[in-house]
Amino acid sequence: MKQSIRHQKIVELVKLQGYISTDELVTLLNVSPQTIRRDLNELAENNLIRRHHGGAASPSSAENSDYSERKLFFSLEKNHxxxxxxxxxxxxSSLFIDIGTxxxxVANALLGHQNLRIVTNNLNAAxxxxxxxxxxITVAGGSLRQxxxxxxxxxxxxxxxxxxxYGILGISSIDLDGSLLDYDYHEVQVKRAIMESSRETxxxxxxxxxxxxxxxxxASVTDVDYLFTDQxxxxxxxxxxxNSSVELRVCK
Incomplete structure (x- = not known):
């Protein structure tokens, strides 16, 4: 496969998934890890991707992906x-359900339950x-986003x-120091209110x-009670x- 075609495919995959590992690219493109690393370095230099140890992500750290794209990112993993x-x-039970795909x-997975009392600021979840x-179901008032x-x-x-x-909380980023990060200051204020108003986050x-x-x-990842992720x-x-009281659950 020509380098130009590989580069195009890598950029498309990163845009679609938000993040893709080097190992996944090696398998999908049928080339060596060394070739993929060179490709990623070159694409990162041209600001077409953001290079990470072990993979590549979208180049933008100042704004979130479009909602329609985010719904497609790791949909199987999200369902697990x-x-x-x-x-x-x-x-x-009573619970908050936050913004996020x-x-x-989670809202869809809860449909088999009975007699839940739910407060949400997410119209799609409602x-x-x-x-x-x-x-x-109680829907919070405020400014409606697209x-x-x-x-x-x-x-x-x-x-x-x-x-x-319970407070069911999504997040856009978890830094290597455990910081929970998002793109929108106003959204973070709502997430913080949910944490403070939930017996368990x-x-x-x-x-x-x-x-x-x-x-x-x-906040920090150590400020939540449960962390559900797929890896x-x-x-x-x-x-x-x-070293904390967080209960980690890896969902495969």
Whole structure:
């Protein structure tokens, strides 16, 4: 395969998935690891990708991917995570469901439950959940984004009035020092309110978030009660989890 064609395919895969590992590229493109590493270095120099140890990600760290693209990223992995989270939540529980495509996958996985009381700032999740007529669903007020998320000071104030059993929380990035990061300052304020108003915080994230970069800090991974993901996190994060009370669940 010509180098120019490989480069085009790599850029397309990174755009579609958000992150792709060197091993995956070696298998998909049928070339040596050394060739892929050279390709990634060259693409990174031209700002077509962002180089990571072990793979490549989208070059932008200042804004999130388009919602329609994010729904496609690691959809199978998100469904595995969602099914595992649904097994944690008992019938009759109360919970927040946050903005994000993984949170929406959790909403879908919860449809077999009974008598859940749900507060959400995610219109897409609310639309999914309303299929179950035993659920009591409350939607937070605030400013509506194009992806169906509701954010703003009114959203924070509304959520802060509740005390619920679980907070289902997504995140855009987890740094190697354990920092939970997102792109939107206003969204982070809502996430923080959900954490403060939940008896237990459940963080749901696929493995690509361990290699992305965002700019607004929410908290540390050690501030959540559960971390549901589809692959074991990097070593530095595993050490943080090992020395904390966080319960890690790797969903395959």
């Amino acid at each position: 995570i969602a099914q595992a989270v649904s097994r944690l939540i008992p019938n009759g 993984t949170s929406e996958a 639309h999914i959940l309303m299929k179950n007529d035993t659920f009591k 992806d169906g998320g509701i954010i703003g000071e009114a959203t924070v104030n509304f959520i802060s009035q509740f005390r619920l059993d 459940v963080l749901v994230t696929d493995h690509s978030k361990f290699s992305r970069q965002a700019i607004v800090k929410l 074991e996190p990097p070593k530095s994060i595993m050490e943080l989890i090992h």
